[in-house]
Amino acid sequence: MRKAFDIKVPEPRAPASSALRQKPSIIVISSDVVDSSTIELLHDLGRSAPGAKLVVLTRKCDAAALARALEAGAADVLTPDMGETARTLRMRWVLALARWRPEAAQALESLYNRIDRAWSLPGQILVQQDMKRRVARESTVALHMVNIDSFDAVCSAFSPSAGRKLMAVCANRLRSILGHDHIVRRFGASGFAILQCNVGAPHEIEALARQVLAQLGAPLLVEGQNINLTVNVGVARFPFDGREYHDLLHRAGIAAQYGNRTGRRGVAFFREDMLTVARKNALLAIELRNALAAQQFFLEFQPQIDISSGRMVGGEALIRWRRPDGTVVPPGAFLPYAEESGLITAIDEWVLFQACRTARHWHDQGLDLRVSINLSARQFARRGIPNLIAHTLQETGVDPTRLDIELTESAVMHDFDLVRGDIMRIRALGPSISIDDFGVGQSSLHVLRQLKVDRLKVDKGFVRDVPNSQSDRIILRTIISLGHELGFRVIAEGVESVDQLAVLQDEGCNEVQGFYFARPLPTCGFMAFARRFIGMPAEDSIIAGP
Numbered sequence: 001m002r003k004a005f006d007i008k009v010p011e012p013r014a015p016a017s018s019a020l021r022q023k024p025s026i027i028v029i030s031s032d033v034v035d036s037s038t039i040e041l042l043h044d045l046g047r048s049a050p051g052a053k054l055v056v057l058t059r060k061c062d063a064a065a066l067a068r069a070l071e072a073g074a075a076d077v078l079t080p081d082m083g084e085t086a087r088t089l090r091m092r093w094v095l096a097l098a099r100w101r102p103e104a105a106q107a108l109e110s111l112y113n114r115i116d117r118a119w120s121l122p123g124q125i126l127v128q129q130d131m132k133r134r135v136a137r138e139s140t141v142a143l144h145m146v147n148i149d150s151f152d153a154v155c156s157a158f159s160p161s162a163g164r165k166l167m168a169v170c171a172n173r174l175r176s177i178l179g180h181d182h183i184v185r186r187f188g189a190s191g192f193a194i195l196q197c198n199v200g201a202p203h204e205i206e207a208l209a210r211q212v213l214a215q216l217g218a219p220l221l222v223e224g225q226n227i228n229l230t231v232n233v234g235v236a237r238f239p240f241d242g243r244e245y246h247d248l249l250h251r252a253g254i255a256a257q258y259g260n261r262t263g264r265r266g267v268a269f270f271r272e273d274m275l276t277v278a279r280k281n282a283l284l285a286i287e288l289r290n291a292l293a294a295q296q297f298f299l300e301f302q303p304q305i306d307i308s309s310g311r312m313v314g315g316e317a318l319i320r321w322r323r324p325d326g327t328v329v330p331p332g333a334f335l336p337y338a339e340e341s342g343l344i345t346a347i348d349e350w351v352l353f354q355a356c357r358t359a360r361h362w363h364d365q366g367l368d369l370r371v372s373i374n375l376s377a378r379q380f381a382r383r384g385i386p387n388l389i390a391h392t393l394q395e396t397g398v399d400p401t402r403l404d405i406e407l408t409e410s411a412v413m414h415d416f417d418l419v420r421g422d423i424m425r426i427r428a429l430g431p432s433i434s435i436d437d438f439g440v441g442q443s444s445l446h447v448l449r450q451l452k453v454d455r456l457k458v459d460k461g462f463v464r465d466v467p468n469s470q471s472d473r474i475i476l477r478t479i480i481s482l483g484h485e486l487g488f489r490v491i492a493e494g495v496e497s498v499d500q501l502a503v504l505q506d507e508g509c510n511e512v513q514g515f516y517f518a519r520p521l522p523t524c525g526f527m528a529f530a531r532r533f534i535g536m537p538a539e540d541s542i543i544a545g546p
Contacts (some may be wrong), residue, residue: 018301024049030057032289034077036064036282042072060342062147066188141238142205143245144194145252146174146212149230151190162222163190170229171511173215175328182208191256193249202269209233209267236270247341247445250335254278257340262393268277283342285464288334290323292346298320299354300520303529304372304491306512307505312533314370314404316513317355318520339378348379349388356403358523363399374436377411380418386425393429401432404409408436424452434491438479448486456483458509460494467499477507484508
């Protein structure tokens with residue numbers, strides 16, 4: 001008869017030591033992301049509860065984070081994208097390890113790690129053993145960490161099973177280009193580790209990495225649709241970047257993250273400065289999480305003006321971060337790291353709620369203005385964004401037509417069919433939709449024609465030199481004309497001078513925003529500014545300035 005497990009849930013304020021005195025067989029750690037605090041907790045539990053199996057439940061875990069968690073003593077890391085069946089099977093495995101005597105558990109765990117049966121790829125133990133053999137012969141070895149950044153979007157758009165099929169196809173493609181002297185294995189939910197042996201010059205290593213990009217970058221058929229994956233490859237070399245397998249794995253993962261963070265898609269070789277940046281970013285991610293909990297974020301609003309009437313029609317909500325020492329951090333200095341850590345979705349939800357609540361306050365004060373907010377590509381990659389907006393509208397009581405959702409061209413193109421469906425559902429709720437930074441992305445006329453949006457927002461790069469550049473003016477005229485032909489209103493950002501405004505007015509632009517009228521303002525300053533504009537006679541020209 002098998003022994004049952006007695007599940008204990010510690011009281012929120014109870015000291016951890018009281019739970020550990022019961023000598024648990026399994027300890028389950030819940031964490032939004034696997035960060036340095038999670039790793040520190042794993043180390044602490046490994047020392048204080050050496051006989052327990054440690055399982056981490058997390059929303060997202062990339063290859064580098066998984067490597068750190070396993071190295072810190074985790075028996076497994078479970079994420080939602082695995083699917084319920086996979087999570088159940090893997091949890092059963094941990095239960096079995098905890099139930100069996102240590103010698104049998106160790107032997108079975110070793111067997112489990114030797115082969116990744118789902119993908120017919122070598123397991124972690126085989127890769128480590130081969131690495132040690134290569135090192136013993138003092139061969140030059142390169143470890144390639146392959147991150148498939150668009151894996152989450154595929155799972156969201158289709159299903160976890162579609163994601164698993166996609167990874168199986170990727171594994172087959174990799175095997176087709178790798179020689180017998182290379183080893184490839186699945187790593188994490190959306191990555192692969194490739195061990196390239198007996199390599200010479202760096203160009204040989206890069207050549208293989210480029211082959212990997214070409215193979216995985218070619219369209220894949222998933223449930224009847226062609227999918228283009230976004231792939232990064234990070235490379236670490238023995239003995240230059242480390243002499244241990246886990247060191248190389250960690251550093252190759254950092255190099256892959258660097259390519260993702262900087263937007264330099266492709267191949268990145270590890271450099272020591274990346275390690276410094278990675279540590280700094282990890283600390284910043286922790287600080288951001290604390291900032292959200294401590295309500296250190298706040299919104300400012302930049303006025304948006306209708307050119308033909310000279311009236312103020314709305315404001316764009318822009319997030320700011322006030323640190324405990326009083327310094328204010330602009331969004332460009334922290335949002336990229338929020339994206340990388342996965343915290344951006346929680347920040348988006350906070351901005352949405354605060355902006356809608358503020359717009360309701362404007363309405364109650366007699367200001368009939370819309371509020372525009374920019375949602376990240378990651379937010380649209382998740383299922384349920386229309387439901388989130390519907391819930392927020394109901395909770396705040398704001399008129400849905402007073403909300404404008406901005407999304408970038410890159411967010412649209414990341415998964416066009418999914419985003420198009422979400423746009424239709426959002427517009428059915430009442431809010432309008434704007435394409436932000438238009439002109440710098442990759443959308444085509446065919447794509448624009450299919451999108452049911454309300455506005456094109458011209459990137460400030462096309463506004464900056466229009467008073468002095470005929471070519472820039474032609475481009476601007478073309479964008480405005482295109483928007484009008486497709487039935488969109490056109491708004492230009494980055495207007496800083498009367499000359500820029502005059503050109504935009506001559507070319508038929510509908511709305512503008514920029515420092516010429518006002519910098520982003522706190523709520524009280526924005527409301528005072530709005531009342532000033534409402535008091536301006538309609539016949540006055542806005543060329544004269546506010």
